[in-house]
Amino acid sequence: MQAIELLLNRRSWGRLTEPGPDKCDLETIIQAGLRSPDHGALHPWRFIIAEGDGLLRLGDIYQQAAVANGADEAAIQKAQNMPQRAPLVITVVACVTPDHKIPEVEQVLSAGCAAHAMQMAAQALGYGGIWRTGAMSYDDKVKADLGLKGKEQIVGYLYLGSLVNEPSATKKLDPDDFVSYL
Numbered sequence: 001m002q003a004i005e006l007l008l009n010r011r012s013w014g015r016l017t018e019p020g021p022d023k024c025d026l027e028t029i030i031q032a033g034l035r036s037p038d039h040g041a042l043h044p045w046r047f048i049i050a051e052g053d054g055l056l057r058l059g060d061i062y063q064q065a066a067v068a069n070g071a072d073e074a075a076i077q078k079a080q081n082m083p084q085r086a087p088l089v090i091t092v093v094a095c096v097t098p099d100h101k102i103p104e105v106e107q108v109l110s111a112g113c114a115a116h117a118m119q120m121a122a123q124a125l126g127y128g129g130i131w132r133t134g135a136m137s138y139d140d141k142v143k144a145d146l147g148l149k150g151k152e153q154i155v156g157y158l159y160l161g162s163l164v165n166e167p168s169a170t171k172k173l174d175p176d177d178f179v180s181y182l
C-alpha cells in the first residue's frame with residue numbers, strides 16, 4: 001500500500017476476528033511503534049501484548065476492577081469480555097519520567113504516536129484495528145495489575161485483528177475548517 005494512500009485512508013475497525021497478526025507481522029507492527037518521534041530519546045513507551053490466554057488474563061483484570069468498583073453483574077460480565085473483541089490487544093503504556101526537562105505531555109504524546117504508528121502498520125499489513133481507552137485505561141487497580149509503576153499511564157488499548165466487514169464510509173473533513181495561514 002502506498003504511504004500516502006494509507007495516511008489518507010486510515011480507518012478504525014471495531015469488529016475484528018481471527019487471525020490476528022502473526023509473529024512476523026507483530027514484530028513489524030512493534031517496530032513501527034518504536035520509530036515514533038521521541039524528544040530526548042527517552043523511549044517513553046512500552047507495549048504489553050495479550051493474545052490467547054493473555055486476553056483471558058486481561059479480561060480477569062478488568063473483571064476484578066469492575067468488582068472492586070461495585071459494578072453490577074452485567075457490567076462485571078461486560079468488563080470481563082471486553083478483550084475478546086479482537087484476537088490481539090496491545091496495551092500501550094507511556095513510561096513517563098517525571099521532573100525531566102522533556103515535559104510529561106511530550107512523553108505521553110510520543111507514546112500516543114506509537115499507538116497510532118502501530119495501528120497504521122497493522123492496516124498496511126491488511127489487518128484492522130481500533131484504539132480504545134475507556135475507564136479501564138484510568139483505573140488504578142487495572143494499572144497496578146498490569147504492572148504499571150510510578151507515573152506510567154495507559155494511553156490506550158490497540159485492538160488488532162482481521163476484518164469482519166467494511167466500515168461505514170467516513171465523512172471527509174474540509175481542510176478550510178481546520179487550517180489558517182499567518
Ligand SMILES: Cc1cc2nc3c(=O)[nH]c(=O)nc-3n(C[C@H](O)[C@H](O)[C@H](O)COP(=O)(O)O)c2cc1C
Binds near residue numbers: 010130132156
Ligand atoms: C485516545 C483515544 C481513545 C479512544 N478511545 C475509544 C474508545 O474507548 N472506544 C471507542 O469506540 N473509540 C475510541 N477512540 C476512537 C477510535 O479509535 C476511532 O478513532 C473512532 O472510532 C473513529 O474512527 P476512525 O478512526 O475510523 O475515524 C479513541 C481514540 C483515541 C485517539
